[in-house]
Amino acid sequence: MGKLIVQRLGLGVVTLALVSVLVFAGTELLPGDVAAAILGQNATPESLAALREQLGLNAGPVARYLGWAAGIVQGDLGVSLANRQPVGELLWPRFWNTMALAGYAAVIAVPLAVGLGIASAAFRGSLFDRVATLVALATVSLPEYFLGLLLILFVSVQYGLLPSLADTWSGMGLAAWLKATTLPMLVLVLVTVAQIMRMTRTTVLAVMDQPYIETAYLKGMRNGRVVLRHAAPNALAPIVNVVAFNLTYLIAGVVLVESIFNYNGLGRFMVDAVSKRDLPMVQAAAMVFAAVYVVLNLVADVAAIALNPRLRHPRAKEV
Amino acid sequence: MTLPVFGRLPLSALLGLLIVTATAALFLFGPMLAPFGQEEVLGTPFADPSAGHLLGLDQNGRDMLSRLLYGARMSVGVSLAAVLISFCIGVPLGFLAALNGGWPDLVGARLIDVIMSIPVLISALVVLQALGSSLPVLIGTIALLDSTRVFRLSRVVAQGIVVMEYAEVARLRGEGLWWMLRREILPNALPPLLAEFGMRFCFTFLFVAGLSYLGLGVQPPFADWGGMVRDNQQGILYGLYAPLFPAGAIALVTIGVNLVVDWALAGRTTVQGENR
Numbered sequence: 001m002g003k004l005i006v007q008r009l010g011l012g013v014v015t016l017a018l019v020s021v022l023v024f025a026g027t028e029l030l031p032g033d034v035a036a037a038i039l040g041q042n043a044t045p046e047s048l049a050a051l052r053e054q055l056g057l058n059a060g061p062v063a064r065y066l067g068w069a070a071g072i073v074q075g076d077l078g079v080s081l082a083n084r085q086p087v088g089e090l091l092w093p094r095f096w097n098t099m100a101l102a103g104y105a106a107v108i109a110v111p112l113a114v115g116l117g118i119a120s121a122a123f124r125g126s127l128f129d130r131v132a133t134l135v136a137l138a139t140v141s142l143p144e145y146f147l148g149l150l151l152i153l154f155v156s157v158q159y160g161l162l163p164s165l166a167d168t169w170s171g172m173g174l175a176a177w178l179k180a181t182t183l184p185m186l187v188l189v190l191v192t193v194a195q196i197m198r199m200t201r202t203t204v205l206a207v208m209d210q211p212y213i214e215t216a217y218l219k220g221m222r223n224g225r226v227v228l229r230h231a232a233p234n235a236l237a238p239i240v241n242v243v244a245f246n247l248t249y250l251i252a253g254v255v256l257v258e259s260i261f262n263y264n265g266l267g268r269f270m271v272d273a274v275s276k277r278d279l280p281m282v283q284a285a286a287m288v289f290a291a292v293y294v295v296l297n298l299v300a301d302v303a304a305i306a307l308n309p310r311l312r313h314p315r316a317k318e319v
Numbered sequence: 320m321t322l323p324v325f326g327r328l329p330l331s332a333l334l335g336l337l338i339v340t341a342t343a344a345l346f347l348f349g350p351m352l353a354p355f356g357q358e359e360v361l362g363t364p365f366a367d368p369s370a371g372h373l374l375g376l377d378q379n380g381r382d383m384l385s386r387l388l389y390g391a392r393m394s395v396g397v398s399l400a401a402v403l404i405s406f407c408i409g410v411p412l413g414f415l416a417a418l419n420g421g422w423p424d425l426v427g428a429r430l431i432d433v434i435m436s437i438p439v440l441i442s443a444l445v446v447l448q449a450l451g452s453s454l455p456v457l458i459g460t461i462a463l464l465d466s467t468r469v470f471r472l473s474r475v476v477a478q479g480i481v482v483m484e485y486a487e488v489a490r491l492r493g494e495g496l497w498w499m500l501r502r503e504i505l506p507n508a509l510p511p512l513l514a515e516f517g518m519r520f521c522f523t524f525l526f527v528a529g530l531s532y533l534g535l536g537v538q539p540p541f542a543d544w545g546g547m548v549r550d551n552q553q554g555i556l557y558g559l560y561a562p563l564f565p566a567g568a569i570a571l572v573t574i575g576v577n578l579v580v581d582w583a584l585a586g587r588t589t590v591q592g593e594n595r
Binding site for chain 1: 432433434436437438439440441442444445446447448449451521525528529532533534535548552555556557558560562563566567569570573574577581
């Protein structure tokens, strides 16, 4: 098992390195000159040349990539083109804001969705199962801003229960923070619960079709006990995969949700940087998003290996 | 007189087909049906719905219904173009990779694994940052990013077909590449690819609307549903329904296509070569 996990970790590092090449290539090698983009209309050939020199644009692409990648490995994310501040100082607070929001949503969504999924698998074909499937299908199709706007309209405008903008600042109390971020959290929960629930249901049902489940029923065990004691443990590894897969979706979905509620997170940071065409900020944000994505997938892989009894106690090799 | 086929349709599929047909009609004839131009300023911003303006006016005092009708062509058209291009790139390459194998297949598959390890939205933002947002860039970017998913699916499906006896027989008969692609693989790969087309359209449609909502997709003055949600969003704070019309339209189209795909997939969920 240890060897497998080390292999996965190595694969993750390689993937991240390749991703960094893609992010760099995508932003630097495409047509369009960064210096011209910064100076815009009033660029003279002299000022362009000076700026290119200053930004180190005259070096070859490989040398520039190596310089950029070396900086990232040492925690130096570059300097913003717009206001000349180090990208790291601007980025990390926003990153933690996003992680806090995503974590808040995950804490609510994951237990709820897995519970509902197991329940609807246990009562397959019942009214509860059918209603849950229908609601899941509906919320999966609804875009985040539709749900967000509906929540704003009913919860904050008509009844004034929660603020419509997720205003947060450093040093605010936990209660105030929870109140401000509850609406964005709800939207994220709504769009992820349905997916996790549906996939958990399918996974548990696949296990329920196994012969040992039939044996358990034939022994005279009750439905709930069969589901919880026999089916759920064997479905655990695939469920962990499903959850991790959907948490990565949460990371991307957060971009839209932050825009709806004007939340100061990494998603809005990146969107703003793209509209200003601030290259180092976009590169850094893209790398951070990609890293979170890769790490989550890695955790899912390792957890699936750790939870799989056949991999935990490899017997086949010794026989 | 009712057509016999409609008798066997479940209610959900019927609803889905109805929505898809209506969307197609709006895409083809929307701008012609619009009572006003998409940029005509007709009154005060956020005016309430009235007989002349069934859905009221938007944040600049333009007719909401007319802009929705114009936006239908833009929103559906951009997504449709992107999905069509992504299939034109992904399907032939996927088939070829499965048919020929070897190192180009391996390199292609690994490269695509890496591209897919970045969230699509993030990749799209990186490219849009470099090239700026215009319609050709938007369609091209989404098509290229989407084609990686199409490539993966068509490769897997074709790999399942290539090892079938009838494909083996055709190869032994000495059939050329074109015959293999056109007569052996394509007809057998069509059902899963059509279902994928529906799902990809849904995804792309939401994606384009999402980018426009972020202000990085379709640019003004063109009306497009995602952008309209963004423009009218402040109205919600005054308890107005203005941004809910375009947002609801986006949701409705997505639900409709989803229902049709679900119905088309029901009963044959085991895609050929799926567990390879």
